[in-house]
Amino acid sequence: MITVLAEVDGADVAETSLEALTFARTLAGGRGTSLGVVVIGIGETTDEIDDSAADSLARTFADYGATRVRFIGGPDVAAYCAAAYAAALVDAARQWQSDVVIASGTPRGTEMLAHAAVRLDAVMAANAVETLSDDPLVVSRQVMGGSILEDMRVDSPVAVLTVAGHAVEAAPAERGESSDSGRAAPEIERVEHRADPADLVMAMQRLEPTEQADTAALTGARVVVGAGRGVGGADEFDDVLELVDLLGGALGVSRVVTNLGWRPHHEQVGQTGSRISPDLYVACGISGAIQHLAGCSSARTIVAINSDADAPMVTNAQYAVIGDLHEIIPAVNEELRRRRG
Numbered sequence: 336m337i338t339v340l341a342e343v344d345g346a347d348v349a350e351t352s353l354e355a356l357t358f359a360r361t362l363a364g365g366r367g368t369s370l371g372v373v374v375i376g377i378g379e380t381t382d383e384i385d386d387s388a389a390d391s392l393a394r395t396f397a398d399y400g401a402t403r404v405r406f407i408g409g410p411d412v413a414a415y416c417a418a419a420y421a422a423a424l425v426d427a428a429r430q431w432q433s434d435v436v437i438a439s440g441t442p443r444g445t446e447m448l449a450h451a452a453v454r455l456d457a458v459m460a461a462n463a464v465e466t467l468s469d470d471p472l473v474v475s476r477q478v479m480g481g482s483i484l485e486d487m488r489v490d491s492p493v494a495v496l497t498v499a500g501h502a503v504e505a506a507p508a509e510r511g512e513s514s515d516s517g518r519a520a521p522e523i524e525r526v527e528h529r530a531d532p533a534d535l536v537m538a539m540q541r542l543e544p545t546e547q548a549d550t551a552a553l554t555g556a557r558v559v560v561g562a563g564r565g566v567g568g569a570d571e572f573d574d575v576l577e578l579v580d581l582l583g584g585a586l587g588v589s590r591v592v593t594n595l596g597w598r599p600h601h602e603q604v605g606q607t608g609s610r611i612s613p614d615l616y617v618a619c620g621i622s623g624a625i626q627h628l629a630g631c632s633s634a635r636t637i638v639a640i641n642s643d644a645d646a647p648m649v650t651n652a653q654y655a656v657i658g659d660l661h662e663i664i665p666a667v668n669e670e671l672r673r674r675r676g
C-alpha cells in the first residue's frame with residue numbers, strides 16, 4: 336500500500352493533496368498496489384471530526400482511488416507538531432506495510448515527510464513531478480526552485496516523496512484504472528495518537544492569521560501577476576491590481592519592490608520569497624534576475640511585459656509583450672472587461 340498524507344480544512348481537501356493523491360494513484364497502478372490516506376490533527380478527541388465531514392472526506396479520497404482512510408486525533412496532535420505528526424504518519428505507514436509515503440510539497444508536507452524519512456530510514460525525493468520508472472523507483476523532480484528537473488533514483492526499501500505544487504492535474508480515478516481503485520466505500524479508522532514526550536518539545540502554541548496568511552494564496556494560485564521595479568512606485572499598482580482581479584489571481588512581486596517598501600514581504604516571489612507554480616505567471620516590469628527566476632520557473636506558462644526585449648524575464652518567457660507596462664496593462668484590462676461584457 337502507498338500511504339498518502341492529506342491536508343484538509345473541515346470537509347475540504349487541499350487541492351495540492353488531491354494532486355499528490357493523483358500522483359500516488361498513478362504510481363500505485365504501476366506497482367499493482369493500493370492507496371491509504373492519513374489525515375492528522377482532527378482535534379482533541381477522535382470524535383472531533385464529525386461523521387458527515389469524515390464521510391465527505393472519505394468519499395473524496397475514494398474518488399481518488401483510496402481504499403483506506405485513517406483519521407488521527409488526540410490531545411497530542413490537536414495542534415501542529417511536525418515530529419508528533421510524522422510519528423503518527425509513520426505508525427500508519429508501518430501498519431499498512433507501505434513502501435512509499437507521499438505528501439504534497441507544501442511547507443507542512445515537506446517538514447513532516449523530512450521527519451518521517453528519518454524515522455523510516457528512507458530516501459526522500461522532494462518536489463517530484465513525474466514517475467519515470469516504477470521499479471526501481473525513479474522520479475523526475477524540481478530543483479533550484481523549479482528551474483531544473485533532475486531524475487532521481489530512490490532505491491531504498493521505503494521511499495518518501497513530496498509532489499511539487501500544480502505539477503500534476505488533480506483528477507479522480509476512472510473506473511478500473513488500478514486494481515484497487517473502485518470508488519467503493521473505503522475502510523475508515525479513527526486513531527488516537529499518543530506522542531512520545533520527545534516528539535512534543537517543539538509544538539505550535541498559537542495560530543493567528545496575519546498578512547502572512549496571504550502567502551498560501553500566492554503559492555496556491557493558478558494565476559499570478561508579478562510586478563517589479565518597472566511599475567515605478569508604491570502608488571502605481573492600480574492597473575496591476577486590477578489585472579490580478581480580472582484574472583482571479585494573486586499578486587507576486589520582486590525583491591526590489593519589497594525592499595523599497597512598495598509592497599509587503601509576503602508577496603515576494605523568488606529565492607528569498609515564495610516559490611510559485613501557477614498555470615500562468617504574468618511578469619510585469621521584472622528583469623528576471625536568477626534569484627527571481629528561482630521562485631517562478633516552474634510556472635506552466637510565463638508571459639513577460641517589459642520595455643527591454645533582452646531582459647532575462649523575456650527570454651525565459653513563452654510569450655512577451657515589449658513596451659511600457661503602463662500602456663499595455665490598461666489595454667489588457669480593458670479587453671478583459673470588454674470580453675466579460
Ligand SMILES: Cc1cc2nc3c(=O)[nH]c(=O)nc-3n(C[C@H](O)[C@H](O)[C@H](O)COP(=O)(O)OP(=O)(O)OC[C@H]3O[C@@H](n4cnc5c(N)ncnc54)[C@H](O)[C@@H]3O)c2cc1C
Binds near residue numbers: 562588605606626640
Ligand atoms: C541573496 C539574494 C537573494 C535575492 N532574492 C530575491 C528574491 O527572492 N526575489 C527577487 O525578485 N529578487 C531577489 N533578489 C534580487 C534580484 O537579484 C534582483 O535585484 C531583483 O529581482 C530585481 O527586481 P526587478 O526585476 O523588480 O528590478 P530590476 O532588475 O530593476 O528590473 C526592472 C525591470 O523593469 C523593466 N521596466 C522598467 N520600466 C518599465 C516599464 N515602464 N514598462 C515595462 N517594463 C519596465 C526593465 O526593463 C527591467 O527589466 C535577491 C538578490 C540576492 C543577492
